[in-house]
Amino acid sequence: MANSLTRFGLIIALAVSSGSAWSAEKVNLVLNWTPTADHSPFYYAKAQGWYEKAGIDLTIEVGKGSGASSLKVGSGGSEFGIADLATMLVARGKGADVVALMSIYANTAQTFYWLKSYGINGPKDFPNHKIGNPPADAARVMWPAFAKAVGIGADSVSFVNIGPTAKIAALKSHTVDVITDFYNEHDLKVKEFGDDLGFVNWKDIGLNPYGNSLVVNGQFLQKNPKIAEDFVKITQRAFATCVADVEPCLKVLLEQASGLDRANQVNQWERIKFMMTDQYTPTKALGWIDPDRMKSDYELVQTYLGMEKPFAVETAFTTRLLDTSVKMDASKVKR
Structure with a gap:
């Protein structure tokens, strides 16, 4: 009898375990590029089991650019993604069903780099x-x-x-004359090229659209609002944790992604914290998306690129899933 009860208990335990695993929602996060410091909060939160505890079975996929990640999320090929927000608006204008949930870079990271010895002194010399x-x-x-x-x-x-x-090798070998890159990689180029390095951040010429952001497939958001909300809030918590102390986050990242130099990732993170900080992220919420700035970003795309299928910009983002108690700690940012 005791053996029968033991077997019965084991069967029940296995059934509960199986049921829990079955109920976890499988979701995919496609990155904008290969993993670097700005992606470390996702890897850290996953390693800590935060997504899993919320019933989210997360897969993190290496990306091939914001254009590609926007389209993949917009087509339903991935539930979540990381994409430059202006690029996401371009994709939405082409019919992609994609919605921004949280800004990561409150300031643009887009930067052009060149060598002065190539006879380039600024963007006017790019032609x-x-x-x-x-x-x-x-x-x-x-x-x-x-x-x-x-x-x-x-x-x-x-x-x-x-x-x-x-990119750096191509610039060094003169395969190309100019490269584009995110400002978080700035220190690596300074180390490589020193005083010969020329650069301009898009913000310097008056273009400061939102940068990398967390985006979601619109249909998935409608059908799974609780999962989307949990994903956003866990991600906010992860970024705030890494801002407070990045060492555990980088440790996980370096274990998961090969070929990364730790010192470079530490430098990157310092630049990333600067890009995460504007007037809203320390006061409204970490990841806050301002409606007026989004309107400006939409107008930027409309003015310079045109919008194939115009849409109401307020349908392209939401801040209602953000935890407003989680804010960017501006005291951690080095100026």
Whole structure:
């Protein structure tokens, strides 16, 4: 009898365990690029089991650019993604069903880099030069806006397909004359090129659209509002935790992603904290998306690129899932 009860208890335990596993929602997060410091909060939260405890079975997928991640999320190929917000608006204008839930970069990270020894002193000298970046890179998608803002022709340069990890080598070998990259990688280029390095952040020429953000498939959001809300709040908590102390977060990242230099990732994180901070993220909520700024970003895309299928910008984002008790700690940002 005791053995029968033991077997029965084991069966019940297995059934409960199986039921719990079965009830977990499988979701995919497609990154904008290969994992670096700005993605470490996702890896950290997953390693801590925070998503799992909320019933989220998370897979993190390496990305191929904000254009690609926006379209993949918009088509339902991935539930969540990371994408440059202006690039996401371009995709939505093409019919992609994608909605922004949380800003990661409150300031644009888009930056052009060149070597002064190549005879380039600024963007006005870009015409007739080669710019290297991946084909789905946000800077390439938004290039017409940059070109118009600095007063050069959008067709005055040629683009060369360069992978994210090959940009510095391509610039050094003169395979290309200019590269695009995120400002969080700035220190690596300073170390490599020193005083010969020239650069301009898009903010410096008056273009400051929201940068990398957490986005979701619109239909998934409608059908699974609780999962989406849990995902956002866990992600907020993860970023706030990493802002407080990045060491555990980078430890997990370096264990999960090969080929990363720890010192470079530490430098990146310091730049990332700066880009996470605007007037709203320390006061409203970490990840806050301001309606007026989104309207400006929409107008930026509309003015410089045109919108294939115009839409009401307020349908392209929501802040209602954010935990307003979680705020960006601006005291942790080095100026």
